[in-house]
Amino acid sequence: MRVAIFASGNGTNFEIFADLFEKKELQGELALLFCDHPDAYVVGRAKKHHVTFETFTVKESGGKKKYEEKIAKLLKSYKIDFIILAGYLRVIGASILDNYEGRIVNLHPAYLPEYPGLHSIERAFEDHKKQTGVTVHYIDSGLDSGPIIAQKRIPIFEDDTVESLEARIHACEHQLYPQVVKSILNELTEKGE
Known part of the structure; x- marks a missing residue:
């Protein structure tokens, strides 16, 4: 099972997954990081983790369609079986979705269907x-x-700030996401997929 992680920013979730793959606590091989920045x-x-990475932007690719096609070719060249989105802030296009249906997972900092899209934490906080x-x-x-795989509720306290709420959400993400991915990768490996 060859895994790619897509990320756009700081990479705290990437770091957690890289550590787990290094310790052999996750099935498969972390074969690629793709970053659009x-x-x-x-x-x-x-x-730092000696993970192969590729990075290019929509603009340098000549637009969204060519960008998606370039990613699709990249995934094929690395023989990627499964994709983890870890703070990747772009919508996945059809040229990738068509080849990875049921094999791309995402983490979202809200209790979907509440607050889809960007700035979910701030929006929930501002809505009191x-x-x-x-x-x-x-x-x-x-x-x-x-399709939702797993969810956890997080209270918003009266004395919360956006920063304190965000810290609790990230702490929950760092526990829940690896657990869910581990379960999915174990199941796919057992099926021989």
Whole structure:
């Protein structure tokens, strides 16, 4: 099972997964990091873990369609079987989805279908909600609308700030996401897929 992680920024979830693959606590091989921001901090994390990485932007690819086609070719060349989205802030296009149906997972910092898209934590906080959450789901052609795999509720306290809420959400993500991915990879490996 050859796994690719897609990320766009800091890469804290990437780091957790890289550690788990190194310790052989996850089935398969972390074969690739793809990043759409060449200067993102996650690229340095990939270097530290000796994970092969590729990075290019939509603009340098000549537009979204060519960008997606370039990613699809990249995944084929690395013989990728499964994709983990870890803070990848772009919608996955059809040229990738068609080849990886049921094999792309995403982590979202809200209790979907609440607050799909960007700035979910801030939006829940600003709406004075009593709770928000974390969701792990499969990717489909919609915006954070794919089948839900696992969710956890997180309370929003009266004395919370956006930063304190975000810290609790990230702590939950760092536990839930690896557990879910481990279970999926184990199941796929047992099936021989």
